[in-house]
Amino acid sequence: MVTSSGPRPHPNEVARVTAEAAELLEILWGRASTAPVSASQLRVMFILEHDEGINLRTLADALGSTPPSTSRLCDRLQAVGYVERAPSDVSRRELRLFLSPRGRTFLAELRERREHAVEAVLEQMPAAGRAALVEGLSAFCAAASAQLQEGDAVDVRSA
Structure with a gap:
């Protein structure tokens, strides 16, 4: 155990232990069933929770996926009542995505x-x-x- 007066671990060692902890968390969390949604669908739900009202293209970019694949994920989530789609105020062709109350629950x-x-x-x-x-x-x-916010600021400047 490293104490405040003990040796300072190198970032590589901390990264290794953190990765190991994350993997163990995934195993523990895997025991808590996510049915009826898949891991990919769960990721969609987490993104929608934090970026409510985004469009399909923005969601696809966040997933590193294509709009058609992302649309199919959202279709399944909508079928179980976890996602809702609403017309955009900006464009009639664009839909905004939201978690439903059932999805939030x-x-x-x-x-x-x-x-x-x-x-x-x-x-x-x-x-x-x-x-x-x-x-x-x-x-x-x-x-x-802080790093994520800095990355967002860089993305905005480079756009």
Whole structure:
């Protein structure tokens, strides 16, 4: 364990451990069923939750996919009642995408199941380890958020 007075781990080591933790989280979260949606559909839902009202092309870009493939994902999500489409105020040909109330409820319940899976692991950790984890993850989230915002600013300038 690295303490505030102990050696400072190199970013490569931290990246390796973080990747390992992310993989373990995926396994834990995989135990919390995402049925009736696939991993790709779940990603669509997360994007729509954070960028409500985007159009299909913007969603496809965010997924690194094509509009026809993305449209099929949204068709399936709409069929189960998780996504709604609405005409754009700007163009009659463009549709805006939204999570439905049912979709929001699904995500809330999924997050709750995932949190319970993580809580079971955290309960096995010593309190000092949990405190260090909160501190480290808070710093990581702040740095990642700043980098993402910086990347968005660069994307806007280069457009």
